[in-house]
Amino acid sequence: MNYRLELRKISKSFGEVQSLRDIDFQVGQNEVVGLLGDNGAGKSTLIKIVTGYHQPDRGEILFNGKRVEHLTVTKARQLGVETVYQERALADQQTLWRNIFMGRELSHRFGFLDLKTMKSETNRLMLESMGFTSAAVNPESIIKTFSGGEKQGVAIVRALHFRADLIILDEPTMGLSLQETRKLLEFVRDIKGAGKSAIFIDHNVFHVHSVADRVVVLDRGTVAGEFQTKDITLDDLMEKMYRVAQTGSLE
Amino acid sequence: MTSSVDQQTKRRTEQEQDFKHSLARFARKNALQLGIISVFLLLWLLFIVGAPRVFLAPEIYAAFMSSIPFFGIMALPLTLVIIAREIDLSFGSIMAVGMTAFVLVFELLADGQEGSALVGGALVALAAALVVGFLVGLINGIIVVKIGIPSLITTIGTQFFWRGVVLVITSGQGFSLINTRGTAFREVLVGRIGGYLPIQMVWMVLIGIAMWILLNRHRFGAHVYLVGDNENSARLMGVNVDRTRMLVFGLIGVAAAFAGVLASMEVNYFWPATLGEGHLMRTLAAVFLGGTSVFGGTGTIVGTFLACFIVGTIEAGTVSIGLTGYFTQLIFGLIIVVSVAMHTLLRKRLG
Numbered sequence: 237m238n239y240r241l242e243l244r245k246i247s248k249s250f251g252e253v254q255s256l257r258d259i260d261f262q263v264g265q266n267e268v269v270g271l272l273g274d275n276g277a278g279k280s281t282l283i284k285i286v287t288g289y290h291q292p293d294r295g296e297i298l299f300n301g302k303r304v305e306h307l308t309v310t311k312a313r314q315l316g317v318e319t320v321y322q323e324r325a326l327a328d329q330q331t332l333w334r335n336i337f338m339g340r341e342l343s344h345r346f347g348f349l350d351l352k353t354m355k356s357e358t359n360r361l362m363l364e365s366m367g368f369t370s371a372a373v374n375p376e377s378i379i380k381t382f383s384g385g386e387k388q389g390v391a392i393v394r395a396l397h398f399r400a401d402l403i404i405l406d407e408p409t410m411g412l413s414l415q416e417t418r419k420l421l422e423f424v425r426d427i428k429g430a431g432k433s434a435i436f437i438d439h440n441v442f443h444v445h446s447v448a449d450r451v452v453v454l455d456r457g458t459v460a461g462e463f464q465t466k467d468i469t470l471d472d473l474m475e476k477m478y479r480v481a482q483t484g485s486l487e
Numbered sequence: 488m489t490s491s492v493d494q495q496t497k498r499r500t501e502q503e504q505d506f507k508h509s510l511a512r513f514a515r516k517n518a519l520q521l522g523i524i525s526v527f528l529l530l531w532l533l534f535i536v537g538a539p540r541v542f543l544a545p546e547i548y549a550a551f552m553s554s555i556p557f558f559g560i561m562a563l564p565l566t567l568v569i570i571a572r573e574i575d576l577s578f579g580s581i582m583a584v585g586m587t588a589f590v591l592v593f594e595l596l597a598d599g600q601e602g603s604a605l606v607g608g609a610l611v612a613l614a615a616a617l618v619v620g621f622l623v624g625l626i627n628g629i630i631v632v633k634i635g636i637p638s639l640i641t642t643i644g645t646q647f648f649w650r651g652v653v654l655v656i657t658s659g660q661g662f663s664l665i666n667t668r669g670t671a672f673r674e675v676l677v678g679r680i681g682g683y684l685p686i687q688m689v690w691m692v693l694i695g696i697a698m699w700i701l702l703n704r705h706r707f708g709a710h711v712y713l714v715g716d717n718e719n720s721a722r723l724m725g726v727n728v729d730r731t732r733m734l735v736f737g738l739i740g741v742a743a744a745f746a747g748v749l750a751s752m753e754v755n756y757f758w759p760a761t762l763g764e765g766h767l768m769r770t771l772a773a774v775f776l777g778g779t780s781v782f783g784g785t786g787t788i789v790g791t792f793l794a795c796f797i798v799g800t801i802e803a804g805t806v807s808i809g810l811t812g813y814f815t816q817l818i819f820g821l822i823i824v825v826s827v828a829m830h831t832l833l834r835k836r837l838g
């Protein structure tokens with residue numbers, strides 16, 4: 237069977253900085269891949285190539301075994317990729333429903349907005365998934381005044397809504413409470429349970445180890461190694477992460 | 488029994504509270520518009536007291552409705568430009584560029600003809616003006632997006648450039664449109680309904696409705712807000728930021744060309760050196776007074792529409808209450824600075 241996603245020899249530089257060098261990376265069908273690596277290792281750059289935001293300098297991107305040229309964000313979303321970006325990608329002065337449907341507004345013919353469905357859908361998501369119980373919050377609320385965790389909730393629920401089958405989460409637990417973090421990890425397990433795939437980035441090795449099928453370690457723009465989580469204990473994984481940070485090699 | 492009475496009163500108070508809540512919500516949501524309307528009414532009262540002979544006569548209102556649309560038609564799409572966190576200072580020159588295209592085509596097809604014989608040629612000339620206006624606007628957009636020069640600088644440059652092009656092509660010579668008098672073409676653009684209501688006002692209302700729908704009920708408008716609010720977020724989520732930006736410049740271009748044709752038809756003459764002069768000030772004042780933020784991401788068509796009337800009233804009012812015309816520039820300059828300053832302060836306070 238084909239990989240859900242495959243990157244072959246992907247390189248990307250920003251001016252002088254080479255952020256990624258000859259990366260080979262795969263996500264299987266119904267696989268959750270954890271991506272670990274130090275600050276600046278290139279994790280976010282890698283996933284932004286998958287989401288079509290960055291164009292790689294070299295290399296190939298394949299979805300379900302098919303090579304895709306000139307990937308754009310719109311194309312990637314059509315191919316079933318939804319993302320919670322590290323920077324959240326929200327528009328602060330806009331309403332909740334506009335944020336949920338950002339870039340994928342539901343519309344009738346000729347591009348006229350389907351406001352009714354977007355608002356009722358936002359309402360449903362708020363009640364069912366975001367756990368917003370405050371009466372002050374409704375689909376017309378401007379998200380500027382939301383707390384950090386609430387904003388994150390918006391970004392996460394948004395990635396859920398479109399029923400993507402490859403969900404990318406870049407440090408989704410950052411700033412979340414214990415309770416919300418547990419819910420999030422549960423949600424990643426649900427992705428797996430529903431037969432979908434995910435890329436999960438987190439600096440907390442414990443989180444990654446508990447939800448990922450496989451862990452890929454990035455170091456200074458290259459793949460330093462990978463493990464099946466069932467073959468490695470949490471302690472060993474942490475040990476290896478320290479070693480990579482110090483020596484640049486897993487062994 | 489008592490409990491059902493209790494329930495009824497409870498329900499009633501709940502309903503009353505609901506009503507109060509929704510009233511408060513309405514007031515909060517529309518605070519800006521309500522504020523603008525109050526300013527407008529206050530000014531109006533002031534002018535009625537200051538110059539009752541002028542402001543209680545119907546003529547002044549006919550005059551408003553004939554002159555406000557010339558800049559209002561540009562202020563409406565300019566609102567979209569500024570919501571998208573861009574600016575255009577070149578639309579005054581685009582009015583003249585559009586009119587130059589109009590005149591060139593008109594000379595070719597309809598010059599020397601009279602009455603209904605020239606309508607066909609005039610329509611083609613109008614179409615040419617609109618297309619040229621759109622393209623010139625689009626060129627602004629392309630320079631801003633593809634080369635990456637801030638729109639403030641770009642449109643200062645293109646403002647001079649296009650005025651220069653107009654002067655070179657026309658050799659600075661004006662062009663009379665007097666033979667359009669009495670034609671259906673003229674009646675539809677700048678005629679008077681019932682001998683009183685200037686039809687350009689109807690055009691402004693129609694364009695206002697179209698812009699409102701585009702901004703609030705269409706994907707394009709949704710993207711305009713997103714691009715102005717947070718360009719990077721918009722890009723990450725797949726909004727075509729570049730196309731949205733270029734199109735808002737195209738939009739103000741078409742509108743400027745149309746306004747140029749209307750303004751020239753009104754006076755039966757095309758003045759290449761001065762058509763569009765003074766509109767920069769009025770148009771910007773209307774958009775900022777209407778509550779559109781210079782920082783992008785917020786603004787409304789209704790606000791701009793109402794503010795156009797305030798701007799028109801102030802201009803007529805300052806003269807009628809005995810101040811000289813020299814005061815208008817001073818006042819408009821003040822309006823632009825004060826409304827932008829208020830926005831900036833509000834933004835700081837709200838974080």
Ligand SMILES: Nc1ncnc2c1ncn2[C@@H]1O[C@H](COP(=O)(O)OP(=O)(O)OP(=O)(O)O)[C@@H](O)[C@H]1O
Nearest residue numbers: 250253255273274275276277278279280281282322
């Ligand atoms: N748009 C950009 N322009 C210039 N350099 C960039 C850009 N994006 C990333 N980089 C550089 O690429 C390298 C990798 O950055 P990246 O954001 O992918 O790291 P990361 O692994 O996600 O780190 P973190 O854990 O801190 O989020 C860094 O050196 C960064 O400075």
Ligand SMILES: [Mg+2]
Nearest residue numbers: 279280281322
């Ligand atoms: Mg990162």
